[in-house]
Amino acid sequence: MTTAVAHTPRVLRPTTIKEATGALAVHPGARVVGGGTLVVAERSRGIDGPASYLLLSGIVDLSGVSRDGGGVRIGAQTTLRDLLDAEVSPLLDVALRSLATPQIRNRATVGGNIADRRPAHTLSPCFLALDAAVESAGAGGTRRRSMREFVSEGLAGGEIVVSVILPERSGFQRYTRVAPRNGPGYAIASVAVSIDPTARSVRTGLGGVGDSALAAPAADDFLTAAIDWDAQTTTDAAAAEYGRLLAEASNPVTDDRSTATYRRHAVTVMGRRLVEAWTEEQHHG
Ligand SMILES: Cc1cc2nc3c(=O)[nH]c(=O)nc-3n(C[C@H](O)[C@H](O)[C@H](O)COP(=O)(O)OP(=O)(O)OC[C@H]3O[C@@H](n4cnc5c(N)ncnc54)[C@H](O)[C@@H]3O)c2cc1C
Numbered sequence: 001m002t003t004a005v006a007h008t009p010r011v012l013r014p015t016t017i018k019e020a021t022g023a024l025a026v027h028p029g030a031r032v033v034g035g036g037t038l039v040v041a042e043r044s045r046g047i048d049g050p051a052s053y054l055l056l057s058g059i060v061d062l063s064g065v066s067r068d069g070g071g072v073r074i075g076a077q078t079t080l081r082d083l084l085d086a087e088v089s090p091l092l093d094v095a096l097r098s099l100a101t102p103q104i105r106n107r108a109t110v111g112g113n114i115a116d117r118r119p120a121h122t123l124s125p126c127f128l129a130l131d132a133a134v135e136s137a138g139a140g141g142t143r144r145r146s147m148r149e150f151v152s153e154g155l156a157g158g159e160i161v162v163s164v165i166l167p168e169r170s171g172f173q174r175y176t177r178v179a180p181r182n183g184p185g186y187a188i189a190s191v192a193v194s195i196d197p198t199a200r201s202v203r204t205g206l207g208g209v210g211d212s213a214l215a216a217p218a219a220d221d222f223l224t225a226a227i228d229w230d231a232q233t234t235t236d237a238a239a240a241e242y243g244r245l246l247a248e249a250s251n252p253v254t255d256d257r258s259t260a261t262y263r264r265h266a267v268t269v270m271g272r273r274l275v276e277a278w279t280e281e282q283h284h285g
Helices: 017-026 039-044 080-085 090-097 102-107 110-114 123-129 147-153 217-226 236-249 260-284
Strands: 002-004 010-013 031-033 052-055 065-068 071-075 133-138 141-146 160-166 172-178 189-196 201-207
Touching: 017 052, 017 133, 017 160, 031 039, 080 090, 080 102, 080 110, 090 123, 090 172, 090 189, 110 123, 110 160, 123 147, 123 172, 123 189, 123 201, 133 147, 141 147, 172 260, 189 260, 201 217, 201 236, 217 236, 236 260
Parallel strands: 010 052, 031 052
Antiparallel strands: 065 071, 071 160, 133 141, 133 160, 172 189, 189 201
16 A cells, blocks of 8 residues: 655555555544545535545445346445446436536445435435445454445444445336435435335335435335235325335434425325336336
8 A cells, every 4th residue: 555645634545445444443533535526525615624534546346336146236436427327227327317417426436425324315215225235344354234224323433335235126116306406416305116026025215304314114014015916006095105104214304405394295295106106107117
């Protein structure tokens, strides 16, 4: 590892995952930098001034999208542009196109999007809906957790995100959101869902309605039981109840962008409409 000691701050440039976690053990206050679109913006606003930065950009093992059997492995340093180009899921396609601008997507990384578990960030609800797992590495080695665990626990000190692993899922996959405007930018609230007829399972992710992205296991279990999987249909009442259960799973705040009441209402309506869209797609293509 070459460590370029400038005046301040110090910049650490590991070339392997082991070097990165070793450097974080020695420099626990170092700020990890993926694509830098948030870290650099914060620095230029004077918010963040750590003694050192640790750049992940030199670690080739962290980049790229690979397919293994039916599953997909997405390295933490994969840019959002490369993830979009990889055409991994229709749900990710819509979500990524709504995320910031092409210029930001060219630099921003998957790891940087999920690492801090910021509730307004776009990808975590999507990865919840796709039943993803997250691989992270620290001084003690590498571990793999479900996305559900990751959004509630986060990273331990000195850990980095290594990859996101998507299992094979078929069927309906959608992302929808409400935002202050109909262009790229942060959502006020978002819902991602996949309804897999092979696994006969429903997975949902919610954004903008909690401290982090949220899973909605009670709503998933309800809809899984309410779907007639052979006929590929469900009732209007079940669609409405699924929306209500999404609101129940939410824990939104009122802030300068929206009210908690509106956010709850938004996930209720988005949830119901997603199930209606699924029903429509099964019967009218
Ligand atoms: C104009 C603008 C619009 C934006 N719109 C959106 C939007 O709509 N939706 C959205 O989700 N985001 C948005 N963002 C935020 C940001 O660009 C993205 O979230 C981006 O994916 C962050 O990735 P990055 O690689 O640039 O992160 P960085 O800035 O490098 O890092 C972000 C955080 O993650 C940590 N980190 C980075 N990589 C790792 C890793 N592998 N392991 C551990 N920690 C890590 C850093 O220490 C830092 O705390 C926007 C930003 C801007 C400037």
